[in-house]
Amino acid sequence: MERLFVRVERLSKGLIFDCRMCGQCILHSTGMTCPMTCPKNLRNGPCGGVRPDGHCEVVPAMPCVWMQAWERSKQMSMYGKAILQVQPPLNRSLQGTSAWVNDLNGVAQKTPAGWEQ
Amino acid sequence: MPVSPMRGGSRLERVLRSGRFAVTAELNPPDSADPQSVYDRALVLSSVCDAINATDASGANVHMSSMGVCALLTRAGYEPVMQMSCRDRNRIAMQGDLLGAAAMGVKNVLCLTGDGVQAGDQPEARPVFDLDSITLLRTLRTLRDKGRFLSGRKLEEPPKVFLGAAENPFAPPYDVRPKRLGKKVEAGADFIQTQYCFDVTRLKQFMAAACDMGLDQQVFVLVGVGPLRSAKAAEWMRDKVPGVVIPDVVVDRLKGVPKEQQAKEGKSICIEIIQQVQEIPGVRGVHVMAYRQEELVAEIIEEAGLLARRQRESMAAPDVPRVGSASPRP
Structure with missing residues (x-):
């Protein structure tokens, strides 16, 4: 069942957002711009x-992902302010899993035990 | 002035809290295994600055590690700021290094994301970027304030460190820079050292926005400055060093004088910028980065009138060491 989710998510979000399947999706906090397409993988950009x-x-031909993220956040009425929040470190063990499933079972929201929200 | 309680108790922190205008300077780490090469550079910097930054493979070029330089500096009684970049180490390595550094007497740490590997001499290397500067800041603050690793595991003795971060007011998106500064403060930054300033107008706009957000009350901002050796060096830096923005007017001014006088002109520009940034509300010090020109730092600080200012201020705040008095020679 989860493999199906992974396939559908990879296909749909890959097409629309160039999703990298980090398994901890924060698109709504980044102006619907995938932060994992940043060559430095920043979760709190821009550098x-x-x-x-x-x-x-790093890639001079590419517009800065995080500039787009901040710009697009301004257009978002509901989640626009979410980009101001400090994002926790990524759980690297979730790479390649479905963020939809991780969201539903609470794994995606789980931060390291010592992390202060 | 920030009124939060003392964080790490370093000399730099005490100088800043006393209200004195702080001076830090960057030590270019040697391509050498000889400790003397570090001490030679530290000696010329120490008489005029409150702390010496040990860079961590800046520009992704390999040199002696910041940890190694800091070990040598603390051994000789100097006060280092250890730079830590997320490019080459993951969260496990960096938390361990913080404990090791603090045990050796390092009391200031600068948390950086780091330049990409493409900028350096070994672009084939694998970039790490497990954390970014902001998650690193929050992680190190947790070690210090909660006495716990990121995993939640308890420390026997937390590291007492003054935590810093960088910000680049001169890179786009300009309106986001003060907001990102706010995120760094929220993540745990006690002080900020900015990228090279060659555009005072841009800095004024940045600082005005930061002050409007009340950030000048929460963090000490030191402005990055440095002398340009020649017009050619300026153009090289602008093209090759990530994040360095040098306006055309500055390059043209260097080009306008004969080659042999360009270094002097570059120094004059640096001194003028120091004098201008001192007057900007919220600016609490300068961070001098004289790439391979360490011997110039003392002249720059003196000619900018900072030595006189600092001596005046140290009379007013006698509880912190006077200029040059706390750095025994190796």
């Missing part, structure tokens, strides 16, 4: 390396 033309430090 200080953004070029004057707004492109990525």
Whole structure:
């Protein structure tokens, strides 16, 4: 059953958001921009390396993912402010699993035991 | 002035809390296994600054590690700021390194995401980026304040450190930079060292927005400055070093003088910028980054009038060590 979710999620979110299947989706907090497409995998971007033309430090041909995230957040009435929250470290063991399933069973929301919200 | 309780009790923290205008300087780590190469550089910096930053493979170029440089500096009684970048180490390594560093006497740590590996001399390396600067800050704050690892496991003795972060007011998106500064403060930043400032107007806008958010009451901001050696060096830095923004007017000013006088002009520009940023509300110090020109730092600090200012201020705040008095020679 979960394999089906993974397949559908990979196909749909991959097409729309270039989803990288981190398993802990925060698209609504990042202006519907996948933060895992940032070459530094930042969960709290943008970094200080953004070029004057707004492109990525690592991949000069690519516009900064986090610039888009902040810009698009401004257009979002409901979740627009969520980008101001400090995002916890990613649980790397969830890579390749379904964020939908992880959301439903609470795994996605679980932060490291010592993490202060 | 921030009124929060003392965090780590470092000399840098005491200087900032006393209201004195702080000076930190960057030590370019050697490509050498000889400790003397670190001490030679530290000696010329220590007489004019409150703490010495040990960079962590900045620009993704390999040099002596920040941990190694800090071990040498604390052994000789200097006060380092240990830079930690998320590029080369995961969360397990970094938490362990914080304990090791604190045990050696490191009391200031600067949390960085780090430049991408493509910028350095070994672009084939695997970038780590397990944490980012903000999750690293919060993690290290948890070790210090809660006495726990990220896993929740308890520490026997927490590290007493003054936690710093970087911010780059000169990179887009400009309106987001003060908000991201706010996130860093919320994550645990006690002080900030900015990227190189060559655009005072942009810095003023950034600081005004930060002050409007009340951030100047919660964090000490030190502005990054540094001398440009020549017009060519300026263009090289602008192209090769991630996050360094040098406006055309600055490069043109260097080009406008003969080659042999460009270094002097670069120093003058740096001194002018220091004098201007001192007047900006919320700016509590400067961080001098003189890439391979450490010998210039003392001249810059003196000619900018900072030594005189600091001596005046240390009279007013006698509880912190006077300029140059707390750094025994190795």
